[in-house]
Amino acid sequence: MGRSRGGLSTKIHAATEALGLPVRLIASPGQRNDIAFAHDLVDGIQAAATIADKGYDADHLCDKITETGADVVIPPKRNRKLQRPYDADLYKERNRIERFFNKLKQFRRVATRYDKLLANFMGFVKLAAIAIWLK
Template identity: 85%
Template sequence: MDCDALRDDQWERIKGLVPGGTKGKRGPRTDNRRFLDALLWMARSGGRWRDLPERLGNYQSVKRRYYRWIEMGVLDDMLAALSREADLEWLMIDSTIVRAHQHAAGARTEKGGRMPKGLGRSRGGLSTKIHAAGDALGNPLRLIGTPGQRNDIAFAHELVDGFNAGAMIGDKGYDADHLCQEIAETGAEIVIPPKRNRKVQRAYDIDLYKERNIIERFFNKLKQFRRVATRYDKLLVNFMGFVKLAAIAIWLK
């Protein structure tokens, strides 16, 4: 995919999922394809909104519409629709850390503690963690953003819930009885190395476990989008919007 343009075949796959663009008396009210190209340019370049090229629209209008899409859950719906094509021979779960730029700090917290910032403090500074579930081909199925210090196992159930895969692959961080029990109830093979402190070491398919590199390669593709590789957004929902946009682009490839 080019930095800031959808191919015709890519647009055909998702144009039915894009809201807006109703034709009025003076023609279409919005150019949906150009709007998506503008968002992709932002995600790929990592630039500021005001740096958006004029050919892609007024940056203030694009920015406002992007925030409306976040509120409406448009990107979530698009990713869910594409995920129906998933290859669930096996399901892989993992997480990756994203360093936050200094501009990501300082967001106001609304009354009641809503609109979480999703920033965690660690030795390397502020960070956010992206938890992901992917299919056998390395396509993203579910993405969750949390502060960087949060434990992987805390969000494992949310990642795997509702999927019926042939096998579930994860690293030692996901070795917990409650998760293994949930996976076993779906009939999936458990491909998670047991921790050393287990009294009874659980057997697992070592050769199949090697396929876990597929989700690592997915994270590498995800971080080719500079707006994902470094977090600039103050609010977690706005940052995760770009993460999901990048995931959609990976599906379209």
């Protein structure tokens, strides 16, 4: 968990399968950028395509995804010198991961982040993910 002037903050990074069910969950300090934990998130996951938002746009991540044989569906940042093409129609499927986060936040303990220890917080995040799988 990260500490800021406002208190403790944590980001949850999730990899989901095609139906929006979680495959891997990683927590990071709230003040860190998304790309710092992207390699851990995609490491060892086999997929036909990897869809992510602009926060994950980096050449080293795109190269790693391409090495696994997956298509990279990450829109390029506006300030990128060499704009990279991506499949805009397939990118529309990213709403499934947003819906997963919505389902995850239906669990009050996860949404309000009562826990001070990362292990306890991630335990409840994973418990909520199991409940989502079982529905």
